[in-house]
Amino acid sequence: MKKAILFFSLLISVSLSAQTKYLHCGYVLDCIGNEPLEEQTIVVENNVIAQIRSGYLTATDSVEVVNLKSYYVMPGIMDMHVHIEGQSSPTRYSESFRMNPRDVALRSTLYCEKTLMAGVTTVRDLGGSGVNVSLRNAINAGYVKGPRIYTAEKSLATTGGHADPTNGVRDDLKNDPGPKDGVVNSRDEAYKAVRQRYKNGADCIKITATGGVLSVAKDGMGPQFRTEVIKAVVDAANDYGMVTAAHAHGAEGMKRAVLGGIHSIEHGTFMTEEIMELMKERGTYLVATISAGMFAYQKAIENPRYFPPMVRKKAIEVGPHIKDTFGKAYKAGVKIAFGTDTGVGPHGSNLGELQHMVEAGMPAYEAIKSGTVGSSSLLRINDKYGTISSGKMADIIAVNGNPLEDIKEMQDVDFVMKDGVIYKHK
Numbered sequence: 047m048k049k050a051i052l053f054f055s056l057l058i059s060v061s062l063s064a065q066t067k068y069l070h071c072g073y074v075l076d077c078i079g080n081e082p083l084e085e086q087t088i089v090v091e092n093n094v095i096a097q098i099r100s101g102y103l104t105a106t107d108s109v110e111v112v113n114l115k116s117y118y119v120m121p122g123i124m125d126m127h128v129h130i131e132g133q134s135s136p137t138r139y140s141e142s143f144r145m146n147p148r149d150v151a152l153r154s155t156l157y158c159e160k161t162l163m164a165g166v167t168t169v170r171d172l173g174g175s176g177v178n179v180s181l182r183n184a185i186n187a188g189y190v191k192g193p194r195i196y197t198a199e200k201s202l203a204t205t206g207g208h209a210d211p212t213n214g215v216r217d218d219l220k221n222d223p224g225p226k227d228g229v230v231n232s233r234d235e236a237y238k239a240v241r242q243r244y245k246n247g248a249d250c251i252k253i254t255a256t257g258g259v260l261s262v263a264k265d266g267m268g269p270q271f272r273t274e275v276i277k278a279v280v281d282a283a284n285d286y287g288m289v290t291a292a293h294a295h296g297a298e299g300m301k302r303a304v305l306g307g308i309h310s311i312e313h314g315t316f317m318t319e320e321i322m323e324l325m326k327e328r329g330t331y332l333v334a335t336i337s338a339g340m341f342a343y344q345k346a347i348e349n350p351r352y353f354p355p356m357v358r359k360k361a362i363e364v365g366p367h368i369k370d371t372f373g374k375a376y377k378a379g380v381k382i383a384f385g386t387d388t389g390v391g392p393h394g395s396n397l398g399e400l401q402h403m404v405e406a407g408m409p410a411y412e413a414i415k416s417g418t419v420g421s422s423s424l425l426r427i428n429d430k431y432g433t434i435s436s437g438k439m440a441d442i443i444a445v446n447g448n449p450l451e452d453i454k455e456m457q458d459v460d461f462v463m464k465d466g467v468i469y470k471h472k
Contacts, residue, residue: 065092067110067466069442070102075120075450076434077418080411082118082450090440093466097436112468114444114461120414121434122167122441122464123456124421125396126333127291127312129389130157130181130195131174134345136352151177158185158192160394163470165459167441168194170385170425172252172291172312173201173209179247191469194441196425198291199248200228202239202279207270208258208293233278240282250425251283253308255292256299259342259360267296267316267364276306289425291333295364297321304330310383310424314375315339315367322378331383331424332375336402337395338387339368373406382408383424384417397456404453411450440466 067090073082076098087103089096105111131154135141158181161169171178174197182195203209211227223229225239240251253276257268271279276292283290292303295315303311304324310331311317317332325332343365345352353361376382386399403413422432430439444461462470 065466066090066096066108067112068103068105069112069119070115071117071119071444072115073118073448074098074434075118075411075414077121077415078433078435082448085115086119088119088434088442090442090463090466093440095434095436095438095440095442098434112461112471117444117446117461118448118455119434119442119444119461121418121432121438122443122462123165123384123397123414123417124168124170124425124431125161125166125193125386125388125417126170126310126383126421126424127172127335127385127387128161128169128393128396129174129387130154130161130169130171130192130197130393131177132389133157133393134341134390136349147175147177150175151180154178154181155184155190155192157389157393158190161388161396162191162193162464163459163462164394164396165443165445165456165462166193166396167443167462167464168421168425168431169196170250170291170421171195171197172250172293173198176200176246182249183247194464196249197247198250198252199243199246201293202228202230202236202243202251202253204231204254204270205229208254208256230275230279233275236275236278237282240279240286240288244286244288248288250289250291251279252291252293252312253279253303255294255303255308256296257360258293258295259339259357259364267299269296269299269302271299271302271306273302273306276303276308280307280309304328312385312387313339313368314371315364317371317375319374319378322375322380325375325380326378329381331381331420332372333383333385333424334368334372334375334403335385335387335390335399336369336372336406337399338390339365340402341365341391369402369406372403373408376403376406376408381420382412382416383420384413385421395457397459400449400453400456410453413453414449414456440464446472 069088201209292308294300342361346361422428447455460472
């Protein structure tokens with residue numbers, strides 16, 4: 047009996063110690079300093095970075111050694127704007143009438159895995175049908191491979207606005223959606239809609255402050271919320287500790303969102319210098335999603351039938367401006383967090399956004415930091431994520447070439463660790 051107890055105690059001891067990993071890294075972009083650290087060992091215990099040591103530590107038999115000596119190692123990228131439930135296609139609009147939530151959920155598991163394998167370990171999902179809440183829960187429980195999800199559940203819109211779920215349908219299906227459906231037109235309805243999102247399991251809140259490109263509604267830029275209603279949304283969200291985001295293309299709706307206290311502006315296509323100054327004063331982040339604008343524009347030009355005619359017109363008008371606006375906002379000193387709006391473009395292509403950011407004038411390391419330090423700060427989780435440092439969670443990725451010399455290296459991630467678990471190692 048004593049021998050059996052000793053044997054099982056030994057097994058438990060070995061099992062626990064095997065949770066320690068030594069990552070032997072050629073170069074570490076810790077997202078703290080401005081230069082890579084050479085020949086470092088990152089010690090990971092369970093799902094936490096225990097320490098970073100110079101040189102390559104010698105491991106005992108019970109420690110797993112991961113050879114990343116030829117790689118550039120950095121924190122996992124955090125994408126602040128995805129739609130994990132779906133993906134653009136010429137059949138997207140008709141699918142909303144044919145697909146059941148269970149169909150959406152099963153297909154979305156593929157999108158989740160593609161996102162994680164691309165090096166994105168955390169996402170903020172800014173609007174879907176509610177399947178996004180179930181995906182978050184399934185990933186957290188270990189049933190599905192995917193990034194850590196912070197979800198807005200259903201976006202909030204005004205009647206007929208971008209994200210009104212009845213836009214573009216025949217008259218007998220239009221009805222009159224309200225706060226339960228994510229449609230609000232007053233301060234009281236704003237409070238109720240936010241509380242409904244909380245009840246449904248949301249982690250954050252998104253509003254559509256202006257018209258949008260992909261909704262079947264003619265206006266892509268006009269303001270769609272009054273400032274006092276936006277303020278009510280933000281106040282209600284703050285009650286629950288939830289970060290807020292505002293989809294915004296046109297200047298007036300964007301300005302109202304910033305004045306209403308929104309934490310991040312998504313897209314920001316026709317942002318003015320006045321709005322940039324307001325954002326700097328109030329600490330509002332820009333999440334530019336250049337990739338989505340470029341994707342929609344290119345598809346609209348290449349294939350006239352890819353989008354409905356009403357959507358195609360807006361994609362051609364809006365898409366080309368986002369990149370130029372981003373460059374101006376960065377140079378003006380607006381706070382930047384990384385976001386792509388994947389689901390417009392294909393899932394797994396997220397890190398192509400970094401190339402657009404660099405081409406618009408942002409240095410490569412700052413672009414990478416926007417997806418680590420910037421994103422974690424926006425989500426208010428920078429105490430646990432965003433840098434390679436002791437005590438942070440072990441979300442770590444690596445690429446084989448130097449991304450500071452060629453940012454396109456980030457589009458081929460070779461190593462992915464999330465919560466101390468290795469999901470990819472070429």
